[in-house]
Amino acid sequence: MQIERPDIKNLEFLEEEFEMDFVEEIDFTIDSIKKGTYRNFGPEINNALDAIHLALVLNKPKADILSYFDLLIDYTIANYQVAMHPNEDLVLNIHQQSLPFKGYEKYSFIDVDTWANGFYAAVITRNQIAISFFQGVPEKLLEASELKGAAAFDFKVVEFLKELFVPKGQLGQLLIEAFEAQNTVAASRQSYVNHIRIPELDLYHAYLDHDTNAFNENLEKALKQHLAYWGTKDQAYNSKGWHTLPILAVCALAYDTKKLEPSVQSNYLPEWLIKAEF
Numbered sequence: 001m002q003i004e005r006p007d008i009k010n011l012e013f014l015e016e017e018f019e020m021d022f023v024e025e026i027d028f029t030i031d032s033i034k035k036g037t038y039r040n041f042g043p044e045i046n047n048a049l050d051a052i053h054l055a056l057v058l059n060k061p062k063a064d065i066l067s068y069f070d071l072l073i074d075y076t077i078a079n080y081q082v083a084m085h086p087n088e089d090l091v092l093n094i095h096q097q098s099l100p101f102k103g104y105e106k107y108s109f110i111d112v113d114t115w116a117n118g119f120y121a122a123v124i125t126r127n128q129i130a131i132s133f134f135q136g137v138p139e140k141l142l143e144a145s146e147l148k149g150a151a152a153f154d155f156k157v158v159e160f161l162k163e164l165f166v167p168k169g170q171l172g173q174l175l176i177e178a179f180e181a182q183n184t185v186a187a188s189r190q191s192y193v194n195h196i197r198i199p200e201l202d203l204y205h206a207y208l209d210h211d212t213n214a215f216n217e218n219l220e221k222a223l224k225q226h227l228a229y230w231g232t233k234d235q236a237y238n239s240k241g242w243h244t245l246p247i248l249a250v251c252a253l254a255y256d257t258k259k260l261e262p263s264v265q266s267n268y269l270p271e272w273l274i275k276a277e278f
Contacts, residue, residue, distance in 0.1 A: 003223040003266045005242060006231050008057055015058055022051040026071070026095060033092070033099045041079040042109035048072035049117060053239035056270060062278050069121050071095060073130045076118030080137050083110045111147030112154040119161060120245040124252050124273055135162045151184035157197060160204070164253065171208055175201060195229035200246045207254050215254065216263040222247055223266050244268050252276070 008014070025047065032038035051068040071094075078092040078101070085103035092099045115137060122130035139155055156178040163169035178201055185193045199222035206214035223244070230241025251274045254260040262269065272278065 001220055001264045003220065003227060003264060003268065005227070005267050006236060008236070008242070011058065014054060018051065018054045018058065022047050022054075022068075030095055030097060030099070033094070033101065039104070040106075040108070041075050041082070042114075044075045045072065045079060045109060045114060045117075048075055050239045052121075053242040057239075057242055062272065066125060066278055069125045070127075072121045073118055073125070073127060076114060076121075077130060077133050079109055079114070080118075080133075080141070082106060083141060084137070107145055109145075110141055111145035112142050112150055112158055113147065114145075115142055115158060116161070117245060120249040123249040124245065126252075126256070126276055131165055135165065150189070151181070151186060153178065153181040153184050153193065153197075156181045157201070160201075171204075175204060175208065191229070195225045196244075196246065199225045200250065203247065203250045207250060207258070207260075210258065212260055215260060219247070219251070219262055219264050223264060223268055226268060242268075243270070248273055 025044075029038065029044055048068055048071040052065065052072060055065045055068055074092075074094040078094055081090055081092060082101065082103045083106045086105040088103045090101045090103050092101045115134060119131070119134040121127075122134060139158060142158060143150075143155060156174065160171065160174040160178050163171050163174055182193070182198070199218065202218045203215065203222055206218050226241070226244050226247070229235075230238065235241050248269055251260075251262055251269060255274050256276070262274065265271075
């Protein structure tokens, strides 16, 4: 079975945009932090996420792509460190540099989706230090975010994902609780949850049951749901839909712990990331 992302046109324009909008901004951001003129990591988190998807589509070298994953992780961790330690003197590790920074109270970009993307990036790149950090982000902080429509369901998903790397964790019970909390999702977020979050949890269900057939059946369904949500004409140039970090993370974990190789082929899921061929 093969599920393909719709063709993305104007790749030459995208490559030029990539160089201008992200690569050249990295040094500028680092310099701004050093000068004390930088405060909000949210835009850099989004830029790093865009860079990952663009670099994959443009077939950039693996080392470059992994460096953008690292930047996404660095910016996201820095963002939560600042929010978790208001008014404290911090040292942020970004782009292999140690940067002094003052924590402050913030409510933007500390939501469940920002946390999840950082966590997925850590799982995909097998970054155990980052995984441990994301496990330690308090749910009360996520609940205080400005994300509209976040509900008990979202926080149950976070609780479940954190438990994936806890020995003898209560994964089965937490997964049940997440499914049972679906009715708390706001109408504004329902389509996203139905197309993206529930298929992700179905995959974890099969993973926990050690059911290879169910895993691949659910993988096919999850990719079709991803395509249905992100593959429309209106979303064609929304880079968030060009690959699926949640499913990549599940597949990477399944491959590492059970040597389970997906039977579904898709350019939404670069195989080398699933198999850690880096």
